[in-house]
Amino acid sequence: MELKMSKSTLTAVFIAFLLTSSGAKPNGKNKKHKQVVPAIECEMRSGKINLPEFIVKCPANCRESKEKVYGTGVFASISSICNAAIHSGVISNSGGKVIVTKSAGQPIYKGSFANGIRSLSLPNWRESFSVSVGKPKKGVMYPSTLTFVHSRPTIVKTSESKDLPYFPVSPVTEAPEAEPSSTTAPPTTTPVTTPTSTTPPTTTSAKPRATVHKIREAGSSHPYFSAVARQSHTQGKGPAQAFRGSSVYANRFLPRTNTGVHRPEMSSTIRRQPHVPSAPAPEPEDHKPPPETGHSREALVESNPFDSGFSARGHESSARAPDLSGRTRGDPSCKVDIAFLMDGSWSIGKRRFKIQKDFLVEVSQALNVGVDGAMMGIIQYGDDAVTEFSLKQYSSSSDVKPAISKINQKGGLSHVGKALSYINKHFFSDANGNRGGAPNVAVVLVDGWPTDRVEEASRLARESGINIFFVTIEGPDDNEKQNVVEPNFVDKAVCRTNGFYSLPIASWFALRKAVQPLVKRVCDTDRLMCSKTCLNANDIAFVIDGSSSVGTGNFRTVLQFVANVTREFEISDTDTRVGIVQYTYEQRLEFAFGQHNNKADLLNAIKRINYWSGGTSTGAAITYAADQLFSKSKPNKRKIMIVITDGRSYDDVRAPALAVHRKGVIAYSIGIAWAAQDELEYIATDPDREHSFFVDEFDNLYKYVSKIIHNICNEFNSQPRN
Secondary structure, eight states: OHHHHHHHHHHHHHHHHHHHHTTSOTTSOOOOOOOOOOBOOTTOBGGGBOOSEEEEEEOSOOGGGTOOOBEESEEETTSBHHHHHHHHTSSBTTBEEEEEEEEEOOSOBOOOEETTEEOBOBSOOSEEEEEEESOOOTTOOOOSSEEEOEEOOOOOOGGGOSSOOSSSSOOOOOOEESSOOTTTSOTTEEEOOOOOOSSOOOOOOHHHHHHHHHHHHTTOOOHHHHHHHHHHHHTTOOHHHHTSSSOSSTTTTOOBOTTSOBOGGGHHHHHTSOOOOSSOOOOOGGGSOOOOSSOOSGGGOOOOTTOOOOSSSTTSOSSOOBOTTSOBOOOGGGOOEEEEEEEOOGGGHHHHHHHHHHHHHHHHHHHTOOTTSOEEEEEEESSSEEEEEOTTTOOSHHHHHHHHHTOOOOOSOOOHHHHHHHIIIIISSGGGTOOSSSOEEEEEEEESOOSSOOHHHHHHHHHTTEEEEEEEESOOOTTTGGGOSSTTHHHHHSSOTTTTTEEEESOGGGGGGGHHHHHHHHTOGGGOTTOOSTTSSEEEEEEEEOOTTTOHHHHHHHHHHHHHHHHTSOBSSSSBEEEEEEESSSEEEEEOTTSSOSHHHHHHHHHTOOOOOOOOOHHHHHHHHHHHTGGGOOTTSEEEEEEEESSOOSSOOHHHHHHHHHTTEEEEEEEETTOOHHHHHHHSSOGGGTOEEEESSGGGGGGGHHHHHHHHHHHHHHSOOO
16 A cells, blocks of 8 residues: 555656646746837937836937937937937947936936937926936846827917916927827837826817928928917917917018018018918927027028028017016027127218117017027227127117117227227126126127237137127228238138128128028027037047056057047137147157147047057156146136046055146046046046046946036036136
């Protein structure tokens, strides 16, 4: 009986073994659940996916899609996920996996250029996101399908809004919709039903929606036109009623006589206004990104300076759009600080002086002066220069107009050089309302030609970050050129001699035709090359560790990092200059500031640097850089030092670092592999403000390019101007 029981037990064990082994792999390991990564398209935005954190796979060639990105490091949810990942260096243009993490909205998003993607600035947005390399942590599983939310724009009454942007209808808000758009949802997404918004939806139909897209293709993509048309539709109005009376945008840049009647000879401007269909349907917000803060280069191809028409942004307003408090916010796509230097010399005469004032009034209206947009001041020059009113004195176009009309002619000679020196020393200051982050622009109006030299004064002004424009009226003819103090004075004064910074006007009576071309140029912040922004007017010294522990391959990786950072800056004698020191026990000046004054030459010089090999004396290298580079730095340039090292120094770094800090040098430290954390903090000007970085491997250096640029920009924007 006992033997019989043993046999039955063995049989049961054997059957159980067969059952359990039938579901196992031949090697005995259990099958692991594989992470399924949903694929998305280049245009997919973070705000369309209703998850706090998720992983996606981006396709190749998203950079060529030109999908918009807003912000740096942290992006507004209206941004393309894939292009944000390329901008951050998380993936290349060949695509790849990306982890997206949502966060709260920010009051401002700073634009920058990185990895072939130009991100744009944005005043605020309701939701943000950041991106990281698509390698999930061990044990973490992300959703294999995406919760997709379709957004529908809604009309918010202006009486409920406290703080409006520069158009008189408040911005659209997101309201979830039951079904996603088939044109934007990726194949892997799963539509979900979400609670209905409390805001009643606007009635739509398929046919008018297609018409709206045609309007956008014709060049009218400003949110104001869509918003007014939507509002008029809900009130049962046609297009004529929608853009009549209260619309300051429908009549923008239409020259008027003193009686307020449109001039018949300018009727071509009216013909260029966009056609608006009756009762257009609202367009989904995901198809309509917020207004950009800068003009695209493609949309700003220069035409005849007397052409009164605008491309792309030409239909935006010359009149102001008041908010509920009665103040003018201004046009945030034209956030510049402008000084107009008006000619008050006796040669101009009273009649032409009046024409000049009328011109400045029209320009002020076209600029849409306001605290969030352009701020303007006026200097009149003759024998000397005098401020008629400063940047902070008037904050709306309606206030500027009577102030201009009260200006009396000063008289004297046309001392333009003296006037440029005056604005450089006295006008663009915090006390006068200079905002620091806004580009500084000086527009010089000249009757004929200057009676003094302008080259030196202009050079100093440009190095202070002032973009100089010349509007020359009735310039010298061939017989008069012998009287000109400084031939080719315009080319010697402006930042670039490509015609962008100069507007020659044949007659005073043709001056008003230059209003629109001038406004278009001064508002084109992408092309204001002389701006003292975070990417201009710097002296940057790279102090590179060439010790034996680095190795040849890693040294080339460091040089690639230096080249990638350098690419982000405008390189010239008046913009950013770069110098490099390599060190071991000893130091070697690879090249000095100003030795390579264009980007192509500079990048080739970086590529040709040879690896040295030796010990590590970082402290001596910092002192050497201060003596050989920063002692020759120009006074109007910011001094930036970036120290890259892979190990502990054989000498003291504290005293040399403190010495350069006291000289006004902003120092960044980047430590790789075996670098000492305490030394990195000594070198950095302010470790708490992310001036110090630790990189685990040389191959990961590329990830820190955007962070360095981002921090340099933040440093600039937080600095007060003298």
